Amino acid sequence: MPNHLDQAPTAEALSIDTSNMYTDGVGTEGVTPDQVAALSKELTAIHNHIQTDTRHGLNAEFACLTLHEQMRAQLGEIKAMAAEIQQYRHVLVIGIGGSSLGCKAIRHALKPDRRLANNTGLCFIENIDPYHLEQIFATLNPNQVAIIAISKSGGTIETVVQYQIIRNWLETELGKTTAKQRQWLITDPTTGWLREVAEQERLPALAVPPKVGGRYSVLTPVGLLPLAVAGIDIEALLSGAATAASACQSAVISENSAMEMAALYFLLETTKDKHVSIMMPYINRLRLFADWYCQLWAESLGKRDSNKPSVSLAGSLPVRAMGAIDQHSQLQMYLESRLDKMFSFITLGQWRHDIPIPEGNRGRDWFPYLENKGLADVITAEFFATRQVITETGHPNLTITLPDLNAYALGQLTDLYQRVTIYTGLLYGINPLDQPSVEKGKKLAIDYLKSH
Numbered sequence: 001m002p003n004h005l006d007q008a009p010t011a012e013a014l015s016i017d018t019s020n021m022y023t024d025g026v027g028t029e030g031v032t033p034d035q036v037a038a039l040s041k042e043l044t045a046i047h048n049h050i051q052t053d054t055r056h057g058l059n060a061e062f063a064c065l066t067l068h069e070q071m072r073a074q075l076g077e078i079k080a081m082a083a084e085i086q087q088y089r090h091v092l093v094i095g096i097g098g099s100s101l102g103c104k105a106i107r108h109a110l111k112p113d114r115r116l117a118n119n120t121g122l123c124f125i126e127n128i129d130p131y132h133l134e135q136i137f138a139t140l141n142p143n144q145v146a147i148i149a150i151s152k153s154g155g156t157i158e159t160v161v162q163y164q165i166i167r168n169w170l171e172t173e174l175g176k177t178t179a180k181q182r183q184w185l186i187t188d189p190t191t192g193w194l195r196e197v198a199e200q201e202r203l204p205a206l207a208v209p210p211k212v213g214g215r216y217s218v219l220t221p222v223g224l225l226p227l228a229v230a231g232i233d234i235e236a237l238l239s240g241a242a243t244a245a246s247a248c249q250s251a252v253i254s255e256n257s258a259m260e261m262a263a264l265y266f267l268l269e270t271t272k273d274k275h276v277s278i279m280m281p282y283i284n285r286l287r288l289f290a291d292w293y294c295q296l297w298a299e300s301l302g303k304r305d306s307n308k309p310s311v312s313l314a315g316s317l318p319v320r321a322m323g324a325i326d327q328h329s330q331l332q333m334y335l336e337s338r339l340d341k342m343f344s345f346i347t348l349g350q351w352r353h354d355i356p357i358p359e360g361n362r363g364r365d366w367f368p369y370l371e372n373k374g375l376a377d378v379i380t381a382e383f384f385a386t387r388q389v390i391t392e393t394g395h396p397n398l399t400i401t402l403p404d405l406n407a408y409a410l411g412q413l414t415d416l417y418q419r420v421t422i423y424t425g426l427l428y429g430i431n432p433l434d435q436p437s438v439e440k441g442k443k444l445a446i447d448y449l450k451s452h
């Protein structure tokens, strides 16, 4: 059976349907165009601020929104490094949070089966779980293993300890010199433990642009190197991001999807009590994309306004649901519990290949409506039906349709959600780029280790 990802990529723009976020589409639980228009002055000021700021490229506060341009110069170096790493069958990508989720999401969307890429498979090492590492050691042949260790700060404890353990394993199995030839690092260009290791041991290391925060870094070497190793077209990924960026140039809400989506998510949460934001892809391979969205949204928006510290202005809680799986799990609650949710569906405009449902067996008498149908027809019907009941129940929802499942579309989706998150954060009056409370937790864990 042909794999549809091997076909010529479709370079079309995403289509975004927000009509069911408004009262006209969903009734009184939606927002009115007037409410959105009332945000126009504030959003335009935010937009203009971002536009002026991003002229500074990688030195901009919102440097993450310039990566589609800024990273092009580095593609040659990244691809050359990826080609070296591809000699090895198993590439252990060690990193956590923003240093893993985006890359995992895009890899899963485009090369979910390691055999599709080349002979190299990526294995993500995130959680500090001795059973998991034991299993890696027990099943992988060290002769075929390479490491990419990723930490922007260069000191995240989960990454540091697992990198040290895996390095040690390779040194024991292969000797120090060979083990050294199997390591690539991605970290801050000048500071942190990992940078020090790179310099002292002369290990090849790529830089994370200092102004780009972890969860916004998938379009830097953090995502681009492992994705190139997996055989993903990173140039198309950046081109897709560029397309999304240029579609969001206008300062007019109705001409700028990022502004409109931010206004809608913000208004629904603050004026309509939609405190839960559910991303529900009807594409299996976007399961991890929804996880990436959850981290991006939660860590960026779950904050208090520093000018009003006593008021919790935490943004909506991001939740991942999968169509059609969660129709058999979460949907009952969506349809009969509180109207505190909004939905973002993601679908595919066309399935390049479908699997026909076999005819001529006894099932045909039971399911006559399946005649001449394929799996894509079934999932498409289920999506339309679910969206309809969600809408009729009164839950505001939007739908993003990907023209195709390829790097170009994923680049657009990535840039779009980074943009929407930043606009939304600025509407809340918070800094969408930091994560002060997470830092507190990291510090406390270290204190705990010191005192036990």
Ligand code: PA5
Pocket: 096, 097, 098, 099, 150, 151, 152, 153, 154, 155, 156, 159, 213, 214, 215, 216, 299, 435
């Ligand atoms: O988005 C963020 O900033 C975090 O999720 C970080 O990516 C995560 O804590 C890992 O940090 P680092 O890349 O410094 O190891």
